[in-house]
Amino acid sequence: MPETVDVIVIGSGNAGFSAAASAKENGASNVVVLEKAPISWAGGNSTFTAGAYRTVFHGLQDVLPLVNNVTPELVDKIDMEPYTENDFMADLKRICNNRSEPALANALVNESNSTTKWLAKNGIKFQLSFNRQAYHINGRYRFWGGMVLKVEDGGKGLTKQHQANCKRLGVDVRYDSPVVRVLTDNSGCVNGVTVRKADGSTQNVFSRGGVILCAGGFEANPQMRVQHLGPNWDLAYVRGTPFNTGDLLKIAINDLGARPSGNWSGCHSTCWDYNAPTDAGDQNLTNQFTKSGYPLGLMFNNTGARFVDEGEDMRNYTYAKFGRAILGQPDGVAFQVWDADGTSWLRDEEYASDVVERLTSDSIEGLARKLGEKGLKNKQLFLDSIKEYNDGVSAFRKTNPNAVFDPSKKDAVSTRSTTKSLLLGPDKTNWAQPILMPPFLAVKVTCGVTFTFGGLKTESQSAAVISQTTGLPIPGLYCAGEMVGGLYFGNYPGGSGLTAGAVFGRKAGREAALRSKLFRKADNRSSL
Incomplete structure (x- = not known):
């Protein structure tokens, strides 16, 4: 030198x-x-x-x-x-x-x-x-x-x-x-x-x-x-x-x-695969442990409760702070959930079966049982939260028949309407689609810190x-x-x-x- x-x-x-x-x-x-x-x-x-x-x-x-x-x-x-x-x-x-x-x-x-x-x-x-x-x-x-x-x-x-x-x-x-x-x-x-x-x-x-x-x-x-x-x-x-x-x-x-x-x-932290290495990134998969498909699904903590508005903003403007929200939940973990329609929008680079552990079931009840094996402590609250969410989506559609789902913008398709708002978790303010069509998918996530x-x-x-x-x-x-x-x-x-x-x-x-x-x-x- x-x-x-x-x-x-x-x-x-x-x-x-x-x-x-x-x-x-x-x-x-x-x-x-x-x-x-x-x-x-x-x-x-x-x-x-x-x-x-x-x-x-x-x-x-x-x-x-x-x-x-x-x-x-x-x-x-x-x-x-x-x-x-x-x-x-x-x-x-x-x-x-x-x-x-x-x-x-x-x-x-x-x-x-x-x-x-x-x-x-x-x-x-x-x-x-x-x-x-x-x-x-x-x-x-x-x-x-x-x-x-x-x-x-x-x-x-x-x-x-x-x-x-x-x-x-x-x-x-x-x-x-x-x-x-x-x-x-x-x-x-x-x-x-x-x-x-x-x-x-x-x-x-x-x-x-x-x-x-x-x-x-x-x-x-x-x-x-x-x-x-x-x-x-x-x-x-x-x-x-x-x-x-x-x-x-x-x-x-x-x-x-x-x-x-x-x-x-403050720091940049995001939704990260629970099964990823803890103290350093994987040099082959690198960014693929990111789990950023939540805007088109739901996130639950291990008590079965939703804790963020997944549709608060475009993913580019929420993913760097939702890791902190997950770390603040019991045991610092969460579950992301979609039905078949939501799953179709997920990117293989983050959610393919060779990248993440996929928990699937043909019924919401069956998915709750599988999540129970992965740490979900209150399956009934999980089921009640999804039912209330679906009811909120239905009420919004009835009062807003011309609203159109569009993932490329903030579409205001919500669970909030003149007849109903959610009590068990926050309203979802964009891209609120029902969780109804099997098979259902869930993955377990935690907080991954990127930079301070x-x-x-x-x-x-x-x-x-x-x-x-x-x-x-x-x-x-x-x-x-x-x-x-x-x-x-x-x-x-x-x-x-x-x-x-x-x-x-x-x-x-x-x-x-x-x-x-x-x-x-x-x-x-x-x-x-």
Whole structure:
């Protein structure tokens, strides 16, 4: 490993690779990416995503040049509304309770389109997300939820494409290289790191342009989860890499004086397969343990009661918070339930028999008995809740005969009517279809934590980390990815995490590269 480089990036996820590519693009001659994990765990949490990017786009013609899975014949069968800057910002404000830092939010929204196009130029292979973000209705593909782009082969493909791009650019990527210290000079400028090598020895690596922190949150650290997220969060399943344990967050705050920022008691957590591994994601199935088909069915806790409005909003805007709701139920578990009609809408990648344990029966009573064997404690309440729900659906249809079920939008097909509302659980406010047609299906789910929202105060234009003592940028220290605090509060719009990682990674790489140029010029002048 060289003793001095232009730019040091810590973390090999989407944000880190974006920062490294940007640094090379902006003139850094040598860039090193230091990754704590072995190469088999390359990509951090990015590998475990579905590879979805939320971005502003101005209609189908704006995204077609980016994608490789749309034939000329298919173009005329696609319904896709533009997703404007105002749309993105409105979603971010609504989903995050208007708590997102305005400057960070503006940077994310306004640079999302140009950044995805920049990623495409850097070898990221985008596709239209037919399987996750479109419903095939009456021969047409109706895209919904403001998000249309995904990466070929999902998160695993994203990591491989980033790796190939960095190899092409000449980025030096070092795995099994945990950073144990960030170095500063006598004036407090960040100028390098200490790396622990495989043999246990350490080496200092100095940087002209500075250090970019892209090392993830603390979601894989059960002690920090309990400390910051609250009781029982040590029981949440880890969806992704086991290496995101908050080490660099602690170093930045405790040793460098970085200002903590954002929602430290908040996180992205979702409905997760109960039979999945508990302490790390599965590297083959990755995102397939997600169980996001609940909007077209029902969810019950193990007492037999419903506890959320499954139709509260489009899945993109509820899945990141419903994991917390499940963790708050008795034993931190829930059951998702559908009849044959609802089952027909489920995606095989999440619900096929070789992915999840499917509990089926030709009667609701038979399904209740099977759920009893899996932990359902009050079968009668479960049966009563389904009957009351079905009665609510029927009452709504009688008073709203012209209402039409449409999973591609909030259709207002509800259990709430002028004659009835539910008493045993919350009303379902969209996509309320009866649970009547056998066979019936259920799966057991729990809470899977994806990433934490607490991070470092980050300047929106340069991605510089802000000092808690001076309120000014810490010279030579930048941040991107999950370590940026202040974007998300309580919830997040699906797909915006990867976009934010690339937006701020691109900024950080550019700024660190420009800083390295200044120091190289100064070195050249002093040598003369």
